[in-house]
Amino acid sequence: MLYYVHGYASxxxxxxxxxxxxxxxxxxxxxxxxxxxxxxxxxxxxxxSIRNDNHxxxxxxxxxxxxxxxxxxxxxxxxxxxxxxxxxIPPDATVSNPSMPGDVIRDIQSSGLFEKRIPCDVYIVMSTxxxxxxxxxxxxxxxxQEATVKFIExxxxxxxxxxxxxxxxxxxxx
Numbered sequence: 001m002l003y004y005v006h007g008y009a010s011x012x013x014x015x016x017x018x019x020x021x022x023x024x025x026x027x028x029x030x031x032x033x034x035x036x037x038x039x040x041x042x043x044x045x046x047x048x049s050i051r052n053d054n055h056x057x058x059x060x061x062x063x064x065x066x067x068x069x070x071x072x073x074x075x076x077x078x079x080x081x082x083x084x085x086x087x088x089i090p091p092d093a094t095v096s097n098p099s100m101p102g103d104v105i106r107d108i109q110s111s112g113l114f115e116k117r118i119p120c121d122v123y124i125v126m127s128t129x130x131x132x133x134x135x136x137x138x139x140x141x142x143x144x145q146e147a148t149v150k151f152i153e154x155x156x157x158x159x160x161x162x163x164x165x166x167x168x169x170x171x172x173x174x
Contacts, residue, residue: 005064023166039107080121122147127154
């Protein structure tokens with residue numbers, strides 16, 4: 001089953017979420033309650049949503065990409081992940097102008113995603129003009145995880161290519 005894990009300032013019924021639901025049949029996951037973000041609670045809510053499925057494919061956007069990668073690191077029922085401009089931060093990176101609370105950034109940096117291989121197929125759609133996540137971070141993550149990367153000329157939200165995203169994602173689904 002396909003699941004969509006939305007970004008930090010988004011929701012399951014965002015434009016991407018609704019588009020993926022319509023075109024790909026995804027199940028959007030609501031992992032946040034309220035405004036305050038606690039990574040462990042988000043992860044637990046995602047685990048609850050997928051626990052009865054033995055063939056999970058997660059599509060995660062930005063912060064949802066980080067959460068999807070973290071879930072895949074720990075759960076064998078995840079068969080592949082498709083990350084859209086994932087919010088990954090190398091452990092040794094310095095974060096300037098953070099768009100997230102410090103504790104969330106620390107959780108992302110200490111997640112183990114740059115130390116341990118994710119035991120499933122990892123696909124990344126990476127915008128060449130992403131204004132939020134430095135390309136070096138995503139490329140370092142992609143190389144460490146031996147991910148397949150598709151580059152598109154776009155911004156962090158993938159505004160110009162949004163309507164093309166379902167067909168791009170479909171190329172990763174076998």
